[in-house]
Amino acid sequence: MASALTIADVERIAALSQLELTADEKELFRRQLADILAYAEQVQAIDTSGVPATAHVHARESMERADEPRGSLPVTEALGNAPDAAPDAGLFRVPRVIG
Amino acid sequence: MLERTARAIRDDIAAGRLSAVEVCRDSLERIEQLNPSLNAFNHVARDRALARAADVDRARASGGALGPLAGVPVALKDNLCVRGMRTTASSRILDTFVPPYDATVVRRLETAGAIIVGKTNCDEFAMGSSNENSAYGPVRNPWAVDRTPGGSSGGSAVAVASRSAAVALGSDTGGSIRQPASFCGVVGLKPTYGRVSRYGLIAFASSLDQIGPLARTASDAALMLEVLAGPDPCDSTASPQPVPDFTAALTGEIKGLRVGVPRGFVTDGVSEGVRRAFDEALDTLRREGASLVDVELPHARYAIPVYYLVATAEASSNLARYDGVRYGYRAAAGGNAGVKEMYSRTRDEGFGPEVKRRIMLGTYVLSAGYYDAFYLKAQQVRTLLRQDYDAAFEKVDVVAMPTSPTPPFRLGEKTDDPLQMYLADVFTVSANLAGLPAISVPCGFSDRLPIGLQLTGKLFDESTLLRVADAYQRITDWHTRAPGSA
Numbered sequence: 001m002a003s004a005l006t007i008a009d010v011e012r013i014a015a016l017s018q019l020e021l022t023a024d025e026k027e028l029f030r031r032q033l034a035d036i037l038a039y040a041e042q043v044q045a046i047d048t049s050g051v052p053a054t055a056h057v058h059a060r061e062s063m064e065r066a067d068e069p070r071g072s073l074p075v076t077e078a079l080g081n082a083p084d085a086a087p088d089a090g091l092f093r094v095p096r097v098i099g
Numbered sequence: 100m101l102e103r104t105a106r107a108i109r110d111d112i113a114a115g116r117l118s119a120v121e122v123c124r125d126s127l128e129r130i131e132q133l134n135p136s137l138n139a140f141n142h143v144a145r146d147r148a149l150a151r152a153a154d155v156d157r158a159r160a161s162g163g164a165l166g167p168l169a170g171v172p173v174a175l176k177d178n179l180c181v182r183g184m185r186t187t188a189s190s191r192i193l194d195t196f197v198p199p200y201d202a203t204v205v206r207r208l209e210t211a212g213a214i215i216v217g218k219t220n221c222d223e224f225a226m227g228s229s230n231e232n233s234a235y236g237p238v239r240n241p242w243a244v245d246r247t248p249g250g251s252s253g254g255s256a257v258a259v260a261s262r263s264a265a266v267a268l269g270s271d272t273g274g275s276i277r278q279p280a281s282f283c284g285v286v287g288l289k290p291t292y293g294r295v296s297r298y299g300l301i302a303f304a305s306s307l308d309q310i311g312p313l314a315r316t317a318s319d320a321a322l323m324l325e326v327l328a329g330p331d332p333c334d335s336t337a338s339p340q341p342v343p344d345f346t347a348a349l350t351g352e353i354k355g356l357r358v359g360v361p362r363g364f365v366t367d368g369v370s371e372g373v374r375r376a377f378d379e380a381l382d383t384l385r386r387e388g389a390s391l392v393d394v395e396l397p398h399a400r401y402a403i404p405v406y407y408l409v410a411t412a413e414a415s416s417n418l419a420r421y422d423g424v425r426y427g428y429r430a431a432a433g434g435n436a437g438v439k440e441m442y443s444r445t446r447d448e449g450f451g452p453e454v455k456r457r458i459m460l461g462t463y464v465l466s467a468g469y470y471d472a473f474y475l476k477a478q479q480v481r482t483l484l485r486q487d488y489d490a491a492f493e494k495v496d497v498v499a500m501p502t503s504p505t506p507p508f509r510l511g512e513k514t515d516d517p518l519q520m521y522l523a524d525v526f527t528v529s530a531n532l533a534g535l536p537a538i539s540v541p542c543g544f545s546d547r548l549p550i551g552l553q554l555t556g557k558l559f560d561e562s563t564l565l566r567v568a569d570a571y572q573r574i575t576d577w578h579t580r581a582p583g584s585a
Contacts, residue, residue, distance in 0.1 A: 010459070017415065017462045018422070019455055020443035028452075029459055035518050036460060040404040043476050046483070053478035054485060056306045056336075057292050057534030057558075063335040077199040081426035092424050097438045 005034040101125055101262040102581075105171045105319040108265055109212075112155065112170035119159075119170030119214065123152035126172035126216050129263045137239050139248075139257035141177045142185055143217040148172070152214050168326060169212030174258035174267040177218035178225055179310070180299040181205050184215075188301045189233035190223045192421050192428045192449030202299020203331045204268060204310050211326045216264055219254030223451045224418065225275055225303045227251050228523045231514055232453040239510070240282060241582035242548055246507040249279030252313065256283035259313045260582055266323055267313045272303050273406050274502075274527025276311050277539035281502035281551025284541045284580065286568060287313045288320045291559045292534035293338035295324075296331035304413035305336075307406075307531040315578050317540060317568035321345035324561060340559050348562035349569045354388030356567060358554075359495030361396045368525070370505045372545020377501045380542040380552045380571070384499075387570065394491040394498060398484040399529050405484065406528035407521055408464050408477035415461030418454070421446060456517060485533045492557050497567060500526045502539040502551035526553060536561045540568040541577035549577075 010030045014021045021029065079085040084093040101122075103111065111117040127145055134140050155170045157163075175181065178188040180198035182205075187193045201209075209215070222232040230238040230253030238253040240246040241261045248257045252269025256279035259267050269276040271289035280287025288311045295310045302308060312323035325345050331337040360381065369377075385391055423429035423445035430444040450458070464473035491498055504525055513520040530537035535555050542552035552571070556564040572578055 013459050013463050013466070014443075016466060017455075017458045018419070018439075018442045018446055019450075019458065020440075020447040021455075022447075025452075025455070029456060032456060032517050033460060033463065036407065036521070037463070037473075039518055040408055040473065040477075043401055043404050043408070043480050044472060046398070046401065046476075046480055048476060048479035048483070051479040051482050053475055054481040054532075055478060057485070058336065058338065063339075065332060073199055078425075080199060081196055083423060083427070083429035094424055095432050095436055095438045095441045 005030050005037065101129060101265060103265070104316055105168065105265040105314065106322055108171050109167065109169055112159065113165050115159065119152035119155035120149060122170055123148050123172060123214050123216065126264055129261070130217060133261050133263060136244060137241055137257050137261060138236055139219055139238050139254040139261065139263065140174070140217045141187060141189065141220050141235055141254070144184060144215055147184070148214050148216045155212055155214070166210060166212030167322065168208065171213050171266065172216045172264045173208055173213045174217055174219050174255055174264035175205070175215055176221050176252050176255050176267070176269045178221060178270060178301040179205060179268060180301070181215065184218065186218065186301070188224050189221050189235055190450065190454070191234045194234070194428060196426055200299065203296035203333055204327050205299060207326050219252070219258055219267065221254055222251035223454050224301065225251040225270055225272055226414070226453050226457055228274070228278060228520050229508070229513065230254065231510065232451055234451060237510055240507050242284065243507065245509055246548065247282065247510055249282035249503070249507065251275040253279045255313050256280050256285055256287065259283070259285045259315060262581065266319055268310060269313055270300055270308055270310050271531065272307045272410060273531050274524045276313060277502050277527050277537060277551065277553060278524065280313055280539040282507040282549060284549030284577065284582065285313055285315055286317050286320050286538065286540050286578065287311065288324065288538045288561065288564070289530060289536060290324060290328065290561055291536040293336050294536070294559065294561065295327045296334040296337040298331055298333035302417040304410040305417060306413060307410055317538070317565050317572055318349055320538070321349060321565045321569070338559070343562050345562055345565055348566045350566060351570050351573050353384065353567055353570045356384070356389040356497070357392050357495040358384055358389050359392050359394035359491050359498040361394050361399065361498065361500065364396050364399045365500055368504045368522070369501060370545065372506060373501045373504060373550055376543030376545065376550040377552065381499060383571065383575065387574065392495050394495060396487045396491060396529070398480060398487050401480050402484060402529045402532060403521055403525055405477045405480045406524070406532060407460070408473050409481065409532070411457045411461030412465050412474050413461070415458045415465065418458055421449060453517070481532050484529060488533045488535060496563055498555045500553050502526060502553040506545045506548035506550060530555050534558060536564055538564045538568050540571055543577055
């Protein structure tokens, strides 16, 4: 359960979150997340059988518009904030992905 | 001249009694004078603002049409995109980000003639209740510089309270407009979910986020909402509901208004000073002809856990986009590091502790084995909370609560205990979970620190909130007092 959150749990969540944590951060978050989850566990005592979930308050039918092509951001501007771009090729560059 | 309301500034400029450039210079000087002590602004858009103010003056001189906010200095929370203007969300990970497009609210404000004077400091990605989670340092409360201005739109509240801008925009996911408005002695309005387009707002929790105005008067908030509200092809959640004439709603009349008071909820943890100001405000409304009606919100006590489960889940998904590839900070991966190491190092170095905490919490509650017990459960209790409000609004027109259980707390007072910080949002998060509009209006002081009265309304009934808040301000003078440190 949450109150017994372990360092291994924190490492697992950090990996899912794409976060590389220091040892100090792992211990701090283990304690703080355990406190918060222990507090949040109170919702589990509420009888919600048959109660629908609210994901969104305006659950009306989805909005649609005509499927017409419109202008979009030019490639140079889309690349303008990239830490490592290859504007001539129109690409974002990243470190190696495989191997 | 920034003692004037936005309406008065607009009218004075239109009548030629003031020039937009004069007003703009006044605002910029005030920001420069105060920012070293209050730290309300991340960025001041001096040249751009002066150029646009000159455009307003030229339009007036040539007899051109002036918009409803022509020449009014506006401060924008730094999570709203302005094309070509650095926009950071007070995060290191967006330290160098320059948006290639305008948020819809920015386009609407500028079309109406408003002058954007700068971007205001906030909690990182709008996550916080004290403005202490900013990569650029905390904002200070102009009423007492050792206190927080509230959060996450702390800089916007301070900009308005300190007369640095006539009005400001904030965003409110769990109280981030209303609580800083309360802490700084100004008006803050969170519109109904969907009333204002979120296009160009840096996303935190997409089913809860809403942009809204901060102003010194409810009347100015009404003027702002008229400009901001309406459907938007760029945001499918922006409602096609017709936008009423909010100014026409300001009749000054509240006879017969039914004010719901959830006495059973406004109990523990409410400070003596807040309770006194709240009771006096209710008395004032009653004397003006409103009736006070007891209402029950049985699930409101679960709003904090529900909010922090839902909001963090949504945040963990929204913030997955910060990966050092398309924009923002990228950590030096070094050596033979691959893309995965680059992602995780970038995020560890780029995000502050509260943002990491919320991403982790949200990832946990969405993960296999915990989804049903936490996330789905929270969404079901969210339904029960909405039903509580539906039942209350059968009997009343608005629900009244304090905005915050306490006056502004001290800087550093809650930073070591995230759960205590979360509890500061006890009265504000419900409106976001239920999608309802809510306003905070100054209603007194406790030890010379501002207190706010919060009114929550029916879906898309901002008119009633603005009418009540405006009527209250016509017979009280809390909002006319200026902070000593500003």
